[in-house]
Amino acid sequence: MNSFGTIFKISIYGESHGNQVGVLIDGCPAGLAISEKEFSNDLLRRKSGAKGTTTRIEEDKPIIVSGVFNGYTTGAPVLISFLNKNTKSEDYKDLFNFPRPGHADFTAKMKYGGFNDFRGGGHFSGRLTLGLVAAGVIAKKLINPISINAKLTVAGGETNVEKAIEKAIKNEDSIGGIVECIAENVSVGLGEPFFNSVESVLSHMVFSIPAIKGIEFGSGFGSSKMYGSEHNDQLIDATGKTITNFSGGINGGITNGNPLIYRVAVKPTSSISKVQQTVNLSSGEKEELKITGRHDVCIALRVPVVLEAVTAIVLTDLMMLEHKIPTVIPNNSTR
């Protein structure tokens, strides 16, 4: 079940300390100009999000294995892979028996009978989001003229992100944050009532990103404190424009032409250098655990570009269902 999408389908594969991670994209229209260098900006944003942070340096160079010919997508599946080079597996050899709090070590071992690749979290690693970002680069081109921007607005409960991170570094601890994502120029009519509402498919994808604990659209949790007379967005004109945007650009699960707005809560990075308590899964005894190496102080810093990616992926699929993206991209397209 490592795939998502109805027409524009993505599947991710790989492990943190295996040979590769990557993404297989099925249903990408033919004729989209695409080159490896177009990925660098978003891949760099994902990497450099990691301030005060992990010393694992990977090149993160995308290899377009299939589905692109002479610089254009062919209509066949696009496989994009990233080689893992800088792996130090011995760091993780104890994870099999000593699960790290907050990580998937315990659940993965139970679910897969101990056969899971536990090195660095294996298939559960945040490194898998490389494939999401890569697919997002393609999706962003397809959803033209929609523009998507995500931003870390709060870290550790403070709006001064820089300061909060410095404080966390000093405390040798990790902090979480809130990331807001806005998509503009979204046409009216994307999404379906009920099971494929925009909120449903977006949240489905968003919770694929590790460390996300919550999502809210428009007024979100604040709506629970409002009166209906305040909350209802009053229409201004027949294009659907409203004065306020508490709906977050969605009514009845369907985009209404106003900006699509949502926010996510990101938990503090689970890997911290402080001593924690765990259990030896062989003996059942409680044990102290000290995670060595340096890790992201605030994983939320890396989330914006991933959030943009999954938003673009979801919107691509929804636009395709509404015939808003052609099955073959015309030659002179600006996409």
Added chain:
Amino acid sequence: MNSFGTIFKISIYGESHGNQVGVLIDGCPAGLAISEKEFSNDLLRRKSGAKGTTTRIEEDKPIIVSGVFNGYTTGAPVLISFLNKNTKSEDYKDLFNFPRPGHADFTAKMKYGGFNDFRGGGHFSGRLTLGLVAAGVIAKKLINPISINAKLTVAGGETNVEKAIEKAIKNEDSIGGIVECIAENVSVGLGEPFFNSVESVLSHMVFSIPAIKGIEFGSGFGSSKMYGSEHNDQLIDATGKTITNFSGGINGGITNGNPLIYRVAVKPTSSISKVQQTVNLSSGEKEELKITGRHDVCIALRVPVVLEAVTAIVLTDLMMLEHKIPTVIPNNSTR
């Protein structure tokens, strides 16, 4: 796209002022004892949630049309339908040109080219949740021994729900709320990494419920203010039990055996009796709109039973994928 699920699949159909609403359940195991009277408790909870509220009284009697024989499911698709009797369509005749703020009237008209059944919201009506509740009754039996309980904990920003509602009635306005849902006795190992994480599939279904604006698991949005050293749930024993439960019972998208906990934000009911502004979609002119009739003051009152239902539906599918529910229910089962 009015269906959901991998093995246990549900599809809903119908319109607020059509002949019926209902649900088609595919993939229900054979051998589950089921009778129409078993639905009455949850259907009543859904109905009587509507305090201070709509005068539309429907019998909400489920008709099991197919898939049940001699009191047991047969393994064939189960169709459950509810007749609409108490419809007064003339009340809604203006909705075609005068969309109600906060409703899907505008987006539905745009998406379906004006062909949508706009009476009472048509297919977008909250009445469609009858099918969800009905499917939930079956799902709750299947997921035995898991128990699910949802509760409205906050209304209009206050923990005294009764008082908040009285106040809203006095103000002739509507209010929102927060509903918490807890599933206990969940086994370890449900869910998949990434795209079919428990959070992904649960949020997908939860946002199918009208009026939901946000969802958070465990620590949720509060996690963004915590340190990692506080947030990480420390393990107590080799069964995965933890001291705290900020994870909400899920690590890496997979259940860890602790209670599954999440909360949703419900917006204030969109239908209010106060005069609102809309636009005449024919002329493009602004118009005043007064919604007549009485409506739910706090739609969040009806949400708990629906939330339990979709949680049970999702868990059924996840348990089936893990072979935790047999393909044929044994005769002497307590399910």
Added chain:
Amino acid sequence: MNSFGTIFKISIYGESHGNQVGVLIDGCPAGLAISEKEFSNDLLRRKSGAKGTTTRIEEDKPIIVSGVFNGYTTGAPVLISFLNKNTKSEDYKDLFNFPRPGHADFTAKMKYGGFNDFRGGGHFSGRLTLGLVAAGVIAKKLINPISINAKLTVAGGETNVEKAIEKAIKNEDSIGGIVECIAENVSVGLGEPFFNSVESVLSHMVFSIPAIKGIEFGSGFGSSKMYGSEHNDQLIDATGKTITNFSGGINGGITNGNPLIYRVAVKPTSSISKVQQTVNLSSGEKEELKITGRHDVCIALRVPVVLEAVTAIVLTDLMMLEHKIPTVIPNNSTR
């Protein structure tokens, strides 16, 4: 798993001797004019196929339960149901222990642990094809300008169908046949390489029809005796027209603009009046079985209209994927 399709999805439900059979159609565009009387021609063809045959007379009147408003589809799911009235269940009471050769009585009992509705074959009954024919009527309107025609060309091994049937009646036996289906005006480019080739999706649907034992496209089994130099269809012009059509209108799984041609083999009706051997599933003893009542001598007579229906359903889905059917049917459309 009683559903099929990617965008145009159909689900069937019901039992031979239950209250209803029917079909739920999801993904039908809004704006298609549809009335119950448009179904009568194909429903009658399905019924009157039954020459020399079953005395069970059902009205087969379609009830459009949802998804149609003021004579047009709304974009919401379309439920079409057929009431079962003329059921005589006592005829079938022995099927539980004495499975009829050639029928699903044995496999259904095993698969569903004896909980299946065995009366008249239950959910396995050919009566379920009513839903397919009904969905086909809608699909045929959507795929305009494609026209589909299926015909029983051979019965009991003879091209004189009438005579073969008379002979079978005289012998108190049943016969099979071959039905050919041709779709014309199919545009180039429908279907996908490999898993969603036109042959793949069409055969998937065709084998949903009871009693089908084989399918062949174009040259079919005859191709195995041909030389490549004979078999290759030579192109005439740049529109893809070919001199011969051994490909059956498909190359590499994708339509090439020539007529789509395939044939199916239909086995002789399994219900015959001659004494047959079965096994008492309780005791394990061999038993003689005599099926009473009259049955279709040649079920293949009923197949053409069902074949046309499933072909139209599949082509609808494939055309939607290529944006050849609009998401909203324009008002002045001839569909």
Added chain:
Amino acid sequence: MNSFGTIFKISIYGESHGNQVGVLIDGCPAGLAISEKEFSNDLLRRKSGAKGTTTRIEEDKPIIVSGVFNGYTTGAPVLISFLNKNTKSEDYKDLFNFPRPGHADFTAKMKYGGFNDFRGGGHFSGRLTLGLVAAGVIAKKLINPISINAKLTVAGGETNVEKAIEKAIKNEDSIGGIVECIAENVSVGLGEPFFNSVESVLSHMVFSIPAIKGIEFGSGFGSSKMYGSEHNDQLIDATGKTITNFSGGINGGITNGNPLIYRVAVKPTSSISKVQQTVNLSSGEKEELKITGRHDVCIALRVPVVLEAVTAIVLTDLMMLEHKIPTVIPNNSTR
């Protein structure tokens, strides 16, 4: 749409003259012992099928990129890739404008607006079946104790396959054939009524294999000439064993415990050395085409191992749906 399966899902990617072809397998249980050398037998059968034949020699060495750790599957997606080394793309440079009869050159160009990788058929190449065979090797281990055997029984209309091929070589032409596939030790109860009948899902996958023109189960097309009294398989005992097996091991879409038997028709190889007629797609003029290089005389020789693979893949999925394959393979398993 380059993927197939409900729980055991496979996706194929790559092009004949690109860097790689391969398969991504999702849903493989953890704990299955697997090594690269286990693939060699079936990969060799696929390759050496090519008698009298193509001089393209590829190493066909599988690279297990992900999803396997310490010799066992981990439960994460398994990516298996094959490098293309021996590519001579200049041979194919004219295919863009001069489509080869019987190939997908024309349909692919039309469908993908000329952006498809046309070299050697690109993504439509038979080389993509490498991925199917590789996935089949894994599937064959999972479906234990089912054994599957496929065999070319007829070539060029003759049962003496050797002789038929010699004759075709002498004639500088190509021939087709008939391949029979038998699966033994299949348990009762796999498959679903209607849309996921065993015939439906098997034929869906079988027609993914290039060059297949027809499929028939059990009596197949011969059934159309039989009387019902001959065709009905009479039961012998309560396990479902029958005297004859005209049903091919399937009743009502569900396996009955008797051997699963089907046959496919394979067309003559489309690439022949004789001069053929095509059309210059730029000018619209008719042109003569001579395909250089040597090609498989009888592609049907390569089909048996691919047929076994897709049968195993389909049975894996069906067995998983019936819980006949555990979610984690026990350590001491003979699989």
